[in-house]
Amino acid sequence: MLRFDDLQLFVRAADLGSLSAAARVMDLSPAVASAALKRIEQQLGTRLLARSTRSLRLTAEGEGFLEYARAALSSLDEGRRLLASSQDHVSGVLQLSAPSDFGRNQLLPWLDEFQREYPQLTVRLLLGDRIADLFRQPVDIALRYGEPEDSSLIALPIAPDNIRVLCAAPSYLARHGEPRHLEQLAQHNCLLYMLGSRVHDHWSFHDAKREVSLTVSGDRFSDDADVVRRWAVAGVGIAYKSWLDVSGDVLAGRLRVILPELRGERTPLNLLCAHRAQLSKPINLLREMLVARCATLTAQSPERLNAG
CATH class of the missing domain: 1.10.10.10 (Winged helix-like DNA-binding domain superfamily/Winged helix DNA-binding domain)
Incomplete structure (x- = not known):
């Protein structure tokens, strides 16, 4: 040749x-x-x-x-x-999966802005809290909280410092009082999230010296994280949510962070893909935008503000 x-x-x-x-x-x-x-x-x-x-x-x-x-x-x-x-040239179809709450309340407006900047790009968005099967479902990437259980997946950090926070609506706290100690959560209606058959009713925190945890209970369960957030905003109980999911509500006054001196569970947001070859230019540009936007939000978390 x-x-x-x-x-x-x-x-x-x-x-x-x-x-x-x-x-x-x-x-x-x-x-x-x-x-x-x-x-x-x-x-x-x-x-x-x-x-x-x-x-x-x-x-x-x-x-x-x-x-x-x-x-x-x-x-x-x-x-x-x-x-x-x-x-x-940024064009083609961008197929991604995202958690229900983060997807509806943070990602949607960011994607609108992203497509205004790159009008030749088509977005296919699947929302849900179950782990997307990246080898079978028609998606290129998935945004998910926590570390991936499948070690064969490529995980790129989007918001590594994201944590959970205790929060409730001012109306709920006005009726039932605001907990001053973690043990007092046993006297409150805690809004529970479930994935599959597992109910997340064991809430853990760190008080600067040690890890503390307790099992909570409440009268509402949902497998949709956005429903849990909506219940909290409606004033029916206390939620333990990702800061990225409730930051808008907290900053707007619809929710109030409870016991901010306690550090909630670490809940990093990652971008998952099956192969590095899937990291096309549109995906890399989207990742850069998400990292920047999430960094702005996590900088306003109670943990960062207390540290400042």
Whole structure:
């Protein structure tokens, strides 16, 4: 197979009328240039250039081949320009899965902005709290809380410092009082999230010295995290939620953080994919945006504000 750089050398030598001049232009030693010309002539089975100590000229075969060599190099350059252009152009279909609460209340407006910036991009969004099967479902990436159980998946951090916070609506706290100690949660209606058959009723915290935890109870369960958030905003109980999910409600005054001196469970948000080859330019651009937006939100978490 003919080498690209060998073709370039042949065309340069023909244009300049000198193999040594072509070698200088291409930053090659005379020996390397001579070997390259010999290699291409051997592969073609004919002499392309007639050389003497003072001159160089095209043979009849060389003159005939020169036209095809120029055309081949031109086609390769055009292909490289086309490839570079397609890599700079953000288009196609972006297929992703996201948790219900984060997806509806944070991700949706961010995706709207993302598509305004890249109007040639089509987004396919699947919302749900169950782990997406990235090998079977029609998605390229999934956003999920916690570390992936499947070690074969690629996990890229989006919000590594995200934590859970205790929160309730001001109306609920006005009716039932605000817990001042963790043990007082036993006297309150705790809004519970369930994934499959597992109910997340064991809440853990860290009080700067040790880990503390307790089992809570309540009259409402849901396998949709957004429903739990809506119940909390409606004032029917206390929720233990990801800060990313409730930050908007807390900052707007719809929810209030309870016992902010306790550090909640770490709940990192990761971008999951089955293969690194799936990390296309649109996905990398989306990841950069998500990292920046989530960093802004986590900087406003009770833990960061208390530390400041």
